[in-house]
Amino acid sequence: MLKRLQIFALFLFTTMVLAQKPDVKKIKISGKIFEKGTTLPLEYATVVFQDAKNPERLNGGVTDLNGNFSFEVTAGTYNVRFEYISFKTVEVKNTTYNTNTDFGTIYLEADIAQLAGVEVIAERSTVEIKLDKRVYNVGKDMMVKGGTVSDVLDNVPSVTVDPEGTVALRGNENVKILIDGKPSGLAGINIADALKMLPADAVEKVEVITNPSARYDAEGGGGIINIILRKGKAQGLNGSFVLSAGNPETYGANSSLNYRSEKFNLFSNIGYNYRTSKGNSLTNSEYISASANPNSIFLDERRTNERLNKGYNSNFGIELFLDKTTTWTNSLTIQNRRGENPDNVFFYNFDANRNPTFTQNRLNDEKSKDFTFEYATNFTKNFKKEDHKLTVDMSFSQNRDKENSIIYDQIIGEPNSFFTERTLNPQNQSRNLFQTDYVLPIGEKSRFEAGYRGSFQKNLTDFEIDALDASGNWVRNDIYSNLLEYKENVNALYMQYGSKINKFSYFFGVRFEDSNIEVNSISANDYNTKKYNNFFPTATLNYEFSETSSMSLSYSKRINRPRGRFLNPFSSYSSRINIFRGNPDLNPAYTNAFDLGYLKRWTKVTFNTSAYINMTDDSFQFIRRESGLFVEGVPVIESTPINLATEIRAGFEFNVNYSPFKWWKLNNNFNLFRNETKGDYSYTNSLNELVVQNFDNTATSWFTRISSKISLPYKIDWQTNATYYAPQNSAQGKRYSMTSVNLAFSKDVLKDKATIALNVSDLFNSRKRRSEVNLPTVNSYSEFQWRQRQINLSFTYRFNKKKNERDNQRRGDDGGGDEFMG
Known part of the structure; x- marks a missing residue:
C-alpha cells in the first residue's frame, strides 16, 4: 500500500508539471476494476499510463471504494497497466489515445502464487481512517482473539466500554448499535449482555459513524456503531x-x-x-x-x-x-x-x-x-x-x-x-x-x-x-x-x-x-x-x-x-x-x-x-x-x-x-x-x-x-x-x-x-x-x-x-x- 501511495504521489507531480505546458490536449480516462469471477470492486487498484516514447514519463490514478477510476492524461501513445497487489496485471501496449476513453470494467484475476507469499507489511492497517467514519478490521487484531464483541469495541478508536459493559462514543453513552446495518434481535433486551456473549471471531469489522446521514435511523444522539458479521466472499x-x-x-x-x-x-x-x-x-x-x-x-x-x-x-x-x-x-x-x-x-x-x-x-x-x-x-x-x-x-x-x-x-x-x-x-x-x-x-x-x-x-x-x-x-x-x-x-x-x-x-x-x-x-x-x-x-x-x-x-x-x-x-x-x-x-x-x-x-x-x-x-x-x-x-x-x-x-x-x-x-x-x-x-x-x-x-x-x-x-x-x-x-x-x-x-x-x-x-x-x-x-x-x-x-x-x-x-x-x- 505504501508503494502504491508513493507511485501515486509521483503521478500527481507529473500531472502538475505537464499542466504547465501550453497547447497540450487533455483527455479523460475512466473505468472501473473488479475482481474476476465476482462483482466485488477493487479499492486502491492502480492504473499506470507509461509514455511509449519516453518510458520514464508516467501518469495514472487509483480506484475509489467502488472500484472506479477517473483522471486526465495528455493525448498520445501509451503502454497501460492495471495492477493490484496479489493479482495478475492486465496490460494494453503501444496504443494511441486522442479522445476521452472509457475502459468499462476491467477484471483482475487473483495470482495464487503471489497470494501465498504476501508479507505482513502488505496488510491494510487494522484501523482505516476515512473522513466520515472509521473502520476497524477485527481479523487483524490479536488483542481480541478468544474474546467477545465488548472486547472488540473497547479497542475501536473513539469508542469506550466501561467496567459494566456500557458502550460510549466520544464519551457519550447515547449511541445506537447496529448489526449488519440494521437493529438486530441479537441485541436482545440488554445490549451490554448481548455484546459480552457474541464472540469476537464472528465479527469482520466495526464502523464508527459519528454523524450519520438521513439513510440511517435517527436514534442515537452520540452516533452509530455498526457491527458487521463475517460472510465469506472467496470462491x-x-x-x-x-x-x-x-x-x-x-x-x-x-x-x-x-x-x-x-x-x-x-x-x-x-x-x-x-x-x-x-x-x-x-x-x-x-x-x-x-x-x-x-x-x-x-x-x-x-x-x-x-x-x-x-x-x-x-x-x-x-x-x-x-x-x-x-x-x-x-x-x-x-x-x-x-x-x-x-x-x-x-x-x-x-x-x-x-x-x-x-x-x-x-x-x-x-x-x-x-x-x-x-x-x-x-x-x-x-x-x-x-x-x-x-x-x-x-x-x-x-x-x-x-x-x-x-x-x-x-x-x-x-x-x-x-x-x-x-x-x-x-x-x-x-x-x-x-x-x-x-x-x-x-x-x-x-x-x-x-x-x-x-x-x-x-x-x-x-x-x-x-x-x-x-x-x-x-x-x-x-x-x-x-x-x-x-x-x-x-x-x-x-x-x-x-x-x-x-x-x-x-x-x-x-x-x-x-x-x-x-x-x-x-x-x-x-x-x-x-x-x-x-x-x-x-x-x-x-x-x-x-x-x-x-x-x-x-x-x-x-x-x-x-x-x-x-x-x-x-x-x-x-x-x-x-x-x-x-x-x-x-x-x-x-x-x-x-x-x-x-x-x-x-x-x-x-x-x-x-x-x-x-x-x-x-x-x-x-x-x-x-x-x-x-x-x-x-x-x-x-x-x-x-x-x-x-x-x-x-x-x-x-x-x-x-x-x-x-x-x-x-x-x-x-x-x-x-x-x-x-x-x-x-x-x-x-x-x-x-x-x-x-x-x-x-x-x-x-x-x-x-x-x-x-x-x-x-x-x-x-x-x-x-x-x-x-x-x-x-x-x-x-x-x-x-x-x-x-x-x-x-x-x-x-x-x-x-x-x-x-x-x-x-x-x-x-x-x-x-x-x-x-x-x-x-x-x-x-x-x-x-x-x-x-x-x-x-x-x-x-x-x-x-x-x-x-x-x-x-x-x-x-x-x-x-x-x-x-
Whole structure:
C-alpha cells in the first residue's frame, strides 16, 4: 500500500508539471476494476499510463471504494497497466489515445502464487481512517482473539466500554448499535449482555459513524456503531476454526465456514463459549441525618461476584445469485445462553464515632436464561447504470430472557434476623423490521437516494419479588413488583441528494419519523401513550484539497428514546439500601450534532482530526434521592433517570496511524470533551421538607488510547494497547481516573495455515471505576471492577484461506455503507 501511495504521489507531480505546458490536449480516462469471477470492486487498484516514447514519463490514478477510476492524461501513445497487489496485471501496449476513453470494467484475476507469499507489511492497517467514519478490521487484531464483541469495541478508536459493559462514543453513552446495518434481535433486551456473549471471531469489522446521514435511523444522539458479521466472499470452500482457553476458567470453540460458487454463496458462523468472570466492588458511605441536630452513621459495603456465561451462537445463510444483477440473501441466527451470578455482599455498620454496630450479609444467587431467534432476508437488484440499485430488507426476531434469584439476608450473629426472598424477572421481546432503499445516480457526479423503514417492537417485563414467610409460603412484595409492557412502532421515510463539483461535494438529506410509543405499568394501572413525529435533517459538505487531503463539515439531528430499565418503575434489587428505579414518564431527548473534520495522508502517516458539538434538550440525568424507606435505620437511596437538563457536549479528537518502519505500526486516538448541563430538581425528603438540587455543572475530561503492533523475527507479532481515562466531575460527585493495559503475542505455524495467540486483558488489574457521590444526606466513595485480569490462549486454523487474504479489504454490500463518492 505504501508503494502504491508513493507511485501515486509521483503521478500527481507529473500531472502538475505537464499542466504547465501550453497547447497540450487533455483527455479523460475512466473505468472501473473488479475482481474476476465476482462483482466485488477493487479499492486502491492502480492504473499506470507509461509514455511509449519516453518510458520514464508516467501518469495514472487509483480506484475509489467502488472500484472506479477517473483522471486526465495528455493525448498520445501509451503502454497501460492495471495492477493490484496479489493479482495478475492486465496490460494494453503501444496504443494511441486522442479522445476521452472509457475502459468499462476491467477484471483482475487473483495470482495464487503471489497470494501465498504476501508479507505482513502488505496488510491494510487494522484501523482505516476515512473522513466520515472509521473502520476497524477485527481479523487483524490479536488483542481480541478468544474474546467477545465488548472486547472488540473497547479497542475501536473513539469508542469506550466501561467496567459494566456500557458502550460510549466520544464519551457519550447515547449511541445506537447496529448489526449488519440494521437493529438486530441479537441485541436482545440488554445490549451490554448481548455484546459480552457474541464472540469476537464472528465479527469482520466495526464502523464508527459519528454523524450519520438521513439513510440511517435517527436514534442515537452520540452516533452509530455498526457491527458487521463475517460472510465469506472467496470462491470455493474455505473457512477457519478457533479454539480458545483462558484464566479465569474460560474456553470456547468457533467456526466460520463458507462455500461460494457462481450460483450461490453459503456462509455460517457457529460457536460455543464458556466464560467465568470474577468481579468485586466496595462502597464506603456516610449517612447524615436531615434533622435540626444532624448525626452521622457509616456503612461500608463489600461485594464479590463470580459470573458464569455459557452458551452457543449460530448464524448461517445462503446468498443466491439469481442473475448477474440480482441477489437474494436469507440468514438465520440463533443464540442460546445460560448465566450464573452469585452476588455476595457484606454491610459493615458503624455509629457516628466509627464504632462497629452490626454486620449484615446478603447473598443474591442469580441465574439467567436467554434465547434469541432471528430470520433476515435481503433482496438486491442492480440496474444497468453503475450504482443504480434497489434493496429490500426484512427481519423478524424473538428474544426470551429469564433472570431469577434467591436472596438470603441476615445480621451476623442474630439467627432470628435471617430471611429469604426471591426475584422473578421473565422478559419477552419481539421485533419486526421492514426496510427498502433506492439509489439513483444522476449523471456522472450526482446521486439521489430514498427509502422507507418500519420498526415494530414489543417488550413485556414481569418483575416480581416474593418473601418466604414462617410457614414456608412465598408472599408477593407489591411495593417492588411490577408488570411492564413497552410497545414501539416507528415508521420512517427519507430522501437525500448529493453531487460533486470539481473538488467540492455535498450531501443533503431529510428523514421523517412517526413514533407511537406505549409504556404501560400494568400492575400500577398506569398507562402512558406518547405519539410524536419529527423531521431529522442532515447535511455534509466536503472539499478535497488534494488526493491526500480533505475537509468536511456535517450536521444531523438525532433522537434518543428511553428504553428498558430506564422506563421500568422497578428494575433492580441487588441492594436493599441502594435502589435503581426506572421512570415510565421519560420523554425522548433530541440532539443537534455538528462535526468539522480534516483528513491528511502522508507516506507513513494518516491523520484525522475533528471538532464536534452536540446540543441536547431534555437529556437524561440520573438523580439520587431519599426514597422515604429505611432498612435497619439506614435510609434507602433511590437512583432514577429524569428529563432534567439541557446538555452541551463539545470536544476535539484526533486519530493517527503511523508506520515508522515496515515492521512497526502505531495507532493513537485522543479525545478531549467538555460537558455542560443546566437544570434544577426538587423533591420532598423523609421529613416532608422540600429539597431543591441545582444540577448546573461543567465537566471537562479526556481519554486516550495507543496501540502498537510490532512484527518480530520468526513470524511473531507483538501488540500492546494502553488506555487512560481522565477524571471527570458531575453535579453530584466525580469520577476518578482509570488506566488499563492489554498485551498480546501471536505466531504463525503449520506453513501459515494456523496462528497461536496469547493475550492478556487488563495486564495490571487496574481497570476499576472509582467514583464519589456527595448529597445533602449521604457522602460515598466506591470502587467497581466488573472483570479482573483475563488471560486467553487461542489457536486458529485456516483452510483454503491465507492469513493475509483480502476478504476484509473487499467492499461488498455490508448493509451500512452510505458515503458519497463523486
